[in-house]
Amino acid sequence: MIKEMRIVLRNADKIDPQNISDYIAAGGYKALEKARNMKPEDIISEVKKSNLRGRGGAGFNAGLKWSFVPQSETKYVVCNLDEGEPGTYKDRTIVEKDPHTLLEGMAICGHAIGSNKGFIYCRGEYPYIVEHLNHAIAQAKEEGVLGEFDIEVRMGGGAYVCGEETALIESIEGHRGEPRFKPPFPGVEGLWQKPTVVNNVETLANLPEIITRGAEWYSSIGSSTYPGTKVLTLSGDIVNKICIEVPTDTTIREVIYEFGGGIRGGKKLKAVQIGGTSGAFIPASMIDIPIDFDSMRNAGFTLGTGAVFVMDETRDIVDVVTRIAKFFEHESCGKCNPCREGTFRCYEIMKKINQGRASSDDLEKLQLLGRVMSKACLCGLGQAAPGPILTTLQHFRHEYERKLFLS
Amino acid sequence: MANIKDIIARFSEKPGGLIEAYHALQKKYNYIPAEAIKEAAKIFGVSEAQAYGVATFYSYLSVKPRGKYIIRICESAPCHIAGADEVIKAFESELGIKTGETTPDGKFTFELTECVGQCQGSVVVTINGRPYLDVTPEKVPAILAEYS
Ligand SMILES: Cc1cc2nc3c(=O)[nH]c(=O)nc-3n(C[C@H](O)[C@H](O)[C@H](O)COP(=O)(O)O)c2cc1C
Ligand code: FES
Numbered sequence: 001m002i003k004e005m006r007i008v009l010r011n012a013d014k015i016d017p018q019n020i021s022d023y024i025a026a027g028g029y030k031a032l033e034k035a036r037n038m039k040p041e042d043i044i045s046e047v048k049k050s051n052l053r054g055r056g057g058a059g060f061n062a063g064l065k066w067s068f069v070p071q072s073e074t075k076y077v078v079c080n081l082d083e084g085e086p087g088t089y090k091d092r093t094i095v096e097k098d099p100h101t102l103l104e105g106m107a108i109c110g111h112a113i114g115s116n117k118g119f120i121y122c123r124g125e126y127p128y129i130v131e132h133l134n135h136a137i138a139q140a141k142e143e144g145v146l147g148e149f150d151i152e153v154r155m156g157g158g159a160y161v162c163g164e165e166t167a168l169i170e171s172i173e174g175h176r177g178e179p180r181f182k183p184p185f186p187g188v189e190g191l192w193q194k195p196t197v198v199n200n201v202e203t204l205a206n207l208p209e210i211i212t213r214g215a216e217w218y219s220s221i222g223s224s225t226y227p228g229t230k231v232l233t234l235s236g237d238i239v240n241k242i243c244i245e246v247p248t249d250t251t252i253r254e255v256i257y258e259f260g261g262g263i264r265g266g267k268k269l270k271a272v273q274i275g276g277t278s279g280a281f282i283p284a285s286m287i288d289i290p291i292d293f294d295s296m297r298n299a300g301f302t303l304g305t306g307a308v309f310v311m312d313e314t315r316d317i318v319d320v321v322t323r324i325a326k327f328f329e330h331e332s333c334g335k336c337n338p339c340r341e342g343t344f345r346c347y348e349i350m351k352k353i354n355q356g357r358a359s360s361d362d363l364e365k366l367q368l369l370g371r372v373m374s375k376a377c378l379c380g381l382g383q384a385a386p387g388p389i390l391t392t393l394q395h396f397r398h399e400y401e402r403k404l405f406l407s
Numbered sequence: 408m409a410n411i412k413d414i415i416a417r418f419s420e421k422p423g424g425l426i427e428a429y430h431a432l433q434k435k436y437n438y439i440p441a442e443a444i445k446e447a448a449k450i451f452g453v454s455e456a457q458a459y460g461v462a463t464f465y466s467y468l469s470v471k472p473r474g475k476y477i478i479r480i481c482e483s484a485p486c487h488i489a490g491a492d493e494v495i496k497a498f499e500s501e502l503g504i505k506t507g508e509t510t511p512d513g514k515f516t517f518e519l520t521e522c523v524g525q526c527q528g529s530v531v532v533t534i535n536g537r538p539y540l541d542v543t544p545e546k547v548p549a550i551l552a553e554y555s
Contacts, residue, residue: 083524084521084522085522086483086484086485086521086522086526087483087484087485087522087526088522088524088526089524089525089526089527092524123524124430124465124467125467125520125522125523125524125533125536126524127536128536128537154423154426154427155426155427155430156465156467157426157429157430157464157465157466157467157468158465158466158467158468158520159464159465159466160521171426172423173422173423174422174423174424174425174426174427174451174461175423175461176460176461176464177464177465192422233526233527234527235485235526235527235529236484236485236488236489236529237488241526241527241528241529242527243527273484277483277484277522307526309484309485311488315488320484320487320488323482323483323484323487324484327483327484327521330521331521333464
């Protein structure tokens with residue numbers, strides 16, 4: 001029986017998350033102490049060597065990102081807890097079960113880049129997590145463990161695009177959450193024009209153990225190019241709808257059948273969508289690949305946030321993709337034309353297909369539109385929006401053709 | 408009115424505090440009244456159009472009055488295949504309103520939402536932010552009874 005490996009979730013269900021002394025008794029805040037005795041550039045090179053790559057979807061080497069931060073009097077550490085990708089609940093789980101591992105990770109990042117101010121941007125759907133975090137921050141301040149490093153929680157307002165790092169920054173500044181043009185990247189010019197490191201919750205929560213045990217230990221776990229563990233959240237037609245943490249060389253099959261307990265009701269697997277609602281649909285015949293970022297990308301798929309959405313043999317792919325197209329039409333912020341218009345037309349054509357009113361011409365148009373959007377949209381929202389459509393047209397074309405209007 | 412001013416003023420020193428002020432206003436009034444937007448524009452030194460633009464960008468902020476309890480049902484893909492449509496119908500018939508509407512007594516507003524991050528318990532419904540998991544049409548009357 002294969003087992004989970006818990007780094008980020010090492011304290012989950014073992015300590016009382018509301019009580020900082022539990023965290024400290026489990027060795028908490030020792031890594032921060034160790035980091036404070038290291039030179040900032042040594043921390044950065046250690047994290048770089050560990051090859052910890054961003055867990056928010058883009059997979060960028062965290063230490064490398066930090067190394068781009070220029071000299072400046074004011075710098076910020078921003079934790080991305082927007083978690084808007086449907087099917088994803090990992091960041092909530094991490095924070096719910098062990099908030100201090102995140103706070104400690106942020107303070108380590110702060111020391112490395114020379115910042116004494118952190119923000120956590122928490123999605124508006126998690127008001128109870130905002131309270132939970134404020135409680136943990138108050139305790140950490142009382143204990144004095146964070147030293148000079150201050151952390152403030154800001155709450156979003158139910159906009160998926162605000163997970164995009166520059167839109168998130170706009171939102172903290174009190175504006176509409178519309179993405180900025182890049183470059184300049186936030187690391188150089190972010191919050192209030194100051195250098196800002198934006199990292200996902202899971203990325204930051206890995207830091208205490210990396211500092212404690214070292215880069216070599218971390219980089220030897222899981223896949224060589226995307227080492228460590230990944231926290232995954234299982235949903236849909238799967239027996240165990242749970243949150244797990246596994247080494248990154250675990251295969252999709254193992255995730256679904258070993259950890260997930262297989263398909264509900266003894267049915268067969270039709271497709272699994274990984275990475276959130278913008279992720280690719282993977283047919284049952286292709287699930288023997290490891291979940292790490294590069295193996296997934298090489299196969300034409302995405303790891304994304306690590307959401308694993310399972311669909312059984314009875315599910316109507318075209319109907320699900322139509323629902324997803326509505327999501328993007330609703331969440332497009334409207335700043336750039338290819339996304340505003342493109343998501344609208346994708347949904348329109350998907351509805352037409354789903355209602356049996358479309359012809360094969362529409363499939364061609366949809367494919368062309370999707371290709372244009374993936375290249376022409378300003379931010380990742382519009383670029384990734386056609387992913388589910390294009391991958392299902394590739395792997396499940398018969399399901400579309402079955403619904404075409406025969407004239 | 409004095410009240411609105413006081414609430415907004417609490418955030419005036421906070422950089423980017425406009426959205427925080429809106430959250431606080433909404434906690435009290437369940438929506439952001441038009442006077443509040445005017446007032447916020449003054450206090451934060453932005454145009455009224457900008458202040459309105461922020462209030463209308465975020466789907467959890469509302470510039471229209473709403474009910475005391477805001478019921479949201481998730482219709483993202485995992486909840487969709489778990490039967491969200493049936494649960495929507497059950498709420499509509501139990502409340503006597505359609506999605507996007509408020510009951511005549513001003514008690515409940517019923518809205519659709521995207522994933523609220525509780526997908527281990529699809530179908531998910533939230534009432535004033537509190538999640539209800541594994542909701543089926545049969546459970547709807549009992550959930551609503553908690554608020555009677
Ligand atoms: C539309 C969109 C939504 C995103 N949502 C999130 C999110 O909810 N959480 C997150 O950490 N990153 C999200 N990202 C990625 C961020 O822009 C950014 O890459 C990430 O926060 C960087 O952190 P990491 O390097 O630790 O992964 C999103 C990107 C796009 C384009
Ligand atoms: S899909 Fe409904 S709560 Fe996540």
